[in-house]
Amino acid sequence: MEQKEVLWNKNFIIACIANFLTACSFNLLMPTIPLYLTEVLHIESSKMGIILSSYAFALLLIRPFSGFLVDLYPRKMLYLVGITCFMAIFFGYYFAITVGFFIVLRFVHGLFWGLATVSSNTVAIDIIPPKRRAEGIGYFGVNMNLAMAIAPFFAIEIYEERGFSYLISVALLLGALAILVVLFIKVPKRILVEKKQPISLDRFLLVKGIPILFNQIFITFGWGTLAAYAVLYGIESGLQNAGLFFLFLAAGIIVSRVASGKLVDKGHIHRVIIFAVAVVTLSFVSFALIHTVYAFNISAFFIGVGYGTLLPALQTIYIDMAPASKRGTANSTYLTGFDLGIGIGMLVGASLASEWGFENMYLVTALLCLIGLLLYVFSSRKIYERHRLR
Template sequence: MNKPKLWTKSFISISLSNFFLFLTFYVLLVTLPIYAIQEFDSNASEAGLMTTVFLISAIISRPLAGQWLEKAGHRKVLLASLIIFAGASLLYFFPKTIIGFLAIRLLHGIGFGMATTAVGAIVADLIPISRRGEGMGYFIMSTNMAMVLGPFIGLTAMQQWGAKSLFIVSVVVAIGALITGLSVHVKETEQADHPVVHSAFSFKNLIEVSAIPIAIVGCFLAIVYSALLSFVSVFATEIHLSEVASLFFVVYAIVLLISRPFTGKWFDQYGPNVIVFPSIVLFAIGMFLLSQSSGAVTFLVSAGMIGLGWGTLFPTFQTIAIQDAAPRKRGLATATFLSIYDIGIALGSFVVGLAAAKMNYSTLYFLCSFYVLFGIVLYYFLHTRKQASSKEHQRSAELNNLHS
C-alpha cells in the first residue's frame, strides 16, 4: 500500500518559512543583549529585557492568533503575521534609545507569536494523519537547524561587519520567511464545513483545554532546555572548553538529523509512550554527562544524548497536542502548547540564572538531570494515565451500545 505523500510543495514551503522565522529569532537572540550593552550602555538586566519583552509579547499574541485562525482562515493570519514580522525587522535601524528598541522588540514578538502559531496549525493540516509523527518530526527539524545556525550567523555578522550588517541579515531572512509563506497553499475546508459562531470574548475561546496537560509537561522540561540555551557556553568557558562550545548544538543537530527518520515513524506505528519515556531518560543522562564533563569528548557526547532526548521530546509533545484537539481547533491547540512552552523557556532563563548565582554550573546541571527524570512521573499522570482512562471509558461506552 502506498503511503500518503508527505513532501509536498506546501509542506516544504511552510517548513522553510518556519526555518527563516526561527533563524531571525536566534540571530537576534544572542546578539541584541550585546548590542544593547555596547550601543546604549545598558546594564545586564536592561539587556536581558531584549529577550524578555519579545517572548512576553509572543506568549500574549499566540492565544489571540489561535482564535483568529478559526475566524479569518489560516492563510490570511499567516501572511498578516509574516508582514508584521518582516516590517518589524526593518525598524531595527532607527531607534536611538533603549526604550525605542524595546518597543520594536514588542512588535517583533507579536509578529513572531502570530506567525509560529499559524505555521504550526497549517503544517498540522498538511501532514497526512497516518504520518503525523514523522511529518512533525521533520518539520521541527527546521527549528532545530535555525537554533544551530542562528547564533553562529548572528555573532559572525556582528563581530566581522558590525551591528548594521546584523540587522541587514535579519531583514533578508525575515523576507525569506514571507516569500516562502506566500507559496503555501491552504485548503480552508474546516471553516467552510464548520462555520464559526462569533461568541462574546472569553478566556475559553483563547485556550484549547485538551492541549494544556501535555503543554505543562513540555513547559516543565523546557526550563532545563532554557538552562542549556542560556548558559552552556558560559559553562564551557568555566571548564576550559570554550573552543568546542560552538560545536555543542552542531552535534545536537547532527544526532537529530540521524535519528529523525526513525523516531517519527515509531511514533506513528507504536504511539507516543514508546518515544517519550526513553527520550526523557536519554535527556536526563545527557544532563548528567554534561555536569560531569571535564573534556571535549564527554561534553560533546552529552550534546548528542540531549539532542536525542529533548530533540525528540519537543516534536512529540507538539504532535500530541495537535492530535488531542478537534480538527478545527488545531490552530488553538498549537497556540496553547507554544504559549505554555514559552513560559517554561522564559522562566528557565530567570530561575536558572538565580540558581547559577548560588552554585557552579556543574552542580546546577547535575541537579537538572534528576529534575528531568521527574518528567516521567508528570507525563504519566498528565497524559498516559488520562489517555488509558479515556480509552477504557470509550470501550465501556461501546460495549453498552452493543448490549442496548
C-alpha cells in the same frame, strides 16, 4: 487516493522552507543579544534575563489569541500578516542601545513571532496527510529545531566578524525570503468556524491539555537556558569555539528524526517521550559536570537527540486531543507551554547563574527535567489516553 498520502509534496516542502527561513532569522539573535549586551552595552546579568525573556512572555500573551484567530480566519492570510510584521520589527534593532528599548522591542517582536508560528504550524498540519501526521509534524518541527541550533552557530561567526548591525541585515534578508516563499503555499479549503460562536477559555487554550502544558514547562525550561547561556557557559569554561555546541545540537536533532515520528504513528508515543526526556535529563547532568570540549559537544548532541525526539511527539499529543476545528488552539497550547518553559528558563536561569554559576544552573535544569519525566509517567500520559480523539 495515494497522492493524498504523499508527505513530501510540493506544498509541504514549501512550508518547511518558509518555516526554516523564518526561524533562522529569529534565532540569529538568540545567542548574540547576550554577547552584545555584555560586550557592547555592558549590561549586568540580572537585567539581561529580563531582556532575553521579554519576547517569551509576549508569546504567552499572544499565543492563545493566535490560535483563536487561526481557527476563525483564513490561515495563510494570518501567516502572511504575522511574518510581514515580524520581519519589519527587525529594523528596530539598528537603534536598540538602551535596556528599556531592548525590552520593548523584544516584547513586540515576540507578539508577531507568536502569530507567525501558530499560523505556520497549523497551515502545515492542514497540508500533512492524516495517517502520517506525527511523522509530518516531526519533519516540519525539525526545521524550527534545526534553525534554533544552526542559526546561532552562524550568528556568532557573523557577529564576531561583521558586528551586530550586519547580523540584523542578514536576519532581514532571510525574513524577506520567507515572505516570498509563503506566497507559493496552497492551503486546502476548509469550513470556517462561525464568528458568533460563544467566547470561552477553550477557544484560546485546549483546556483538557493544560495539565500537560504544566508538565511541559519543566522539560522545556532547559531549552531556554541553552538558547541564552550555552555560549557564555562555554566561554567561561575556556572553550575557544563554544558556538560548535549548536552544530552538535543540530546533528542530534537530525538523527532523532530518523525513526521517532514513525514510532509515534505506530502507537509508541509514550515510550518515545519517556526515552526522550530521560536522554535530555542525563545529558544536562553531563553538560554541567564534565568540562572538556568533547563532553561539551557530546552533551549537545544527545540533548539534540532528546529534544528532537520529544517536541514533535508532545505536539502530536495536543493535536490528537483536539478536533480539526481547533487545530490552531491545540497548536497554540503546545507552543504556549514551549514558550513558557523557555521564558522561565531564560529569566530564572540568569538569576541561578548569577548566584550559583552556570554549572549549578544546568544541574537545576536536569532536576526539573527529571520532575517533568515523573509528571509525565504518573499523570500526563493518563490524561492523554483519557481525552485522545484519534
